[in-house]
Amino acid sequence: MVKIYTEHSFLNADNRKIIFPLLFDLVYLPNDKARSNFNLTDSILEADVAIFPVDIISFLRKDKSNFFENWISKVSEYKVPIWIYAAGDFGLTFKNDNVLTFRLGGFNSKLSNNSCIIPCFVNDPYDRILKNDFFVLSKSEKPNIGFVGNANGSFSKLIKEFILYLRRNVINRKFKFPEDYHPFYPAGKNRHKLLQKIQKEDKIESNFIFRDKYLGGNKDKSIKEKTTLEFFKNIQDNLYTFCLRGNGNFSVRFYEALIMGRIPVLIDTDVRLPLVNSIDWTKHCVVVSKDSIIQDLLDFHLSKPDEEIRKIQENNRKLVLEKLNRVDYFIQISKLYLKK
Structure with missing residues (x-):
């Protein structure tokens, strides 16, 4: 069971379309497979991974208080791996060895090892x-x-x-x-x-x-x-x-x-x-x-x-x-x- 720390206040109806994909299956469309493998926790001390809850490109366009940078700094103090999601056509390169960035595309020759290509989750x-x-x-x-x-x-x-x-x-x-x-x-x-x-x-x-x-x-x-x-x-x-x-x-x-x-x-x-x-x-x-x-x-x-x-x-x-x-x-x- 993977324990996930995130900002629970972001898990609301307004953020449904920009939510980190895994959180969608834990919060908005919960299913047994997701919940048998992943669990949300309020304690960063017991977390296996910390997930920033929403697409960072959408969030950073409105972030006037440096909330994201402060959040990364705070979580990094606990030495917990961090996952972020950069949606959209172009994605975003985030340079931090402790952060794994999920994005739809990019250029293989330029992407770091900390950039993970996420599939397009298509319906059947x-x-x-x-x-x-x-x-x-x-x-x-x-x-x-x-x-x-x-x-x-x-x-x-x-x-x-x-x-x-x-x-x-x-x-x-x-x-x-x-x-x-x-x-x-x-x-x-x-x-x-x-x-x-x-x-x-x-x-x-x-x-x-x-x-x-x-x-x-x-x-x-x-x-x-x-x-x-x-x-x-x-x-x-x-x-x-x-x-x-x-x-x-x-x-x-x-x-x-x-x-x-x-x-x-x-x-x-x-x-x-x-x-x-x-x-x-x-x-x-x-x-x-x-x-x-x-x-x-x-x-x-x-x-x-x-x-x-x-x-x-x-x-x-x-x-x-x-x-x-x-x-x-x-x-x-x-x-x-x-x-x-």
Whole structure:
């Protein structure tokens, strides 16, 4: 049982959307597995770990009294490991050997050992959206790869993305908002370019639906439901799913493909994946270079017999259900980073 010290006054309805992910399963949506492995304590002396309860990026934007820094200093006096959560596309680098920072993405070559990539905790589409249970696909002669989403190669779209990026950086600099700097990355244009490259390859079967905005950019409920179903059906019907980063250096689609039991084709943009020291990611996805994406995918597909292809799909779904959900992820983190 891991005993957690935190600031209980923060565990209220107002902070529900920015709460440290593990605390969500202990306070807002309590479940037996979380409570049988973790327990909240009011005493820092008996705690195994101290968790700052909310996303520090959101908190630091309003912290005028240096509450966070004082809290870190106070807890550090007790030599208790500290966990913090930096949400959002860009995350935050916090330099303190006693602090483990959880973030969605970042650049592997620049991240410290104290930065942990947290998975995107996605819901199971088979539960609410799709009308069938999970099944595996057999290996086809050609690798079939799917994609539905924002992929626009127009100049106007590029300018719009750059203006949004510039606006965000100006605001961050003006108000001294705490967030790591990321260079401009035209995700829509880059997706469009790589997807077109794949479409032109006769040895690959591509099933792509290009959209200008996320979920088709439509707020109508019925149309949104239709486009969402279309999105997940595309993943379900194709053995491989094209995955490229968005504003931040990570892909939500990567985890959606995994939970659906399909094989992500992840374009390497200096990505760090979760639990890299305990998960052999080469057994779950195809990490490719943007310059050799065609050959990398073909080599992977041709090297795997049908039985192995089917097993990878089963293992990918199992990976999310048993290791990359909120509770099980932090159980593993506890075993890796906390003293017994």
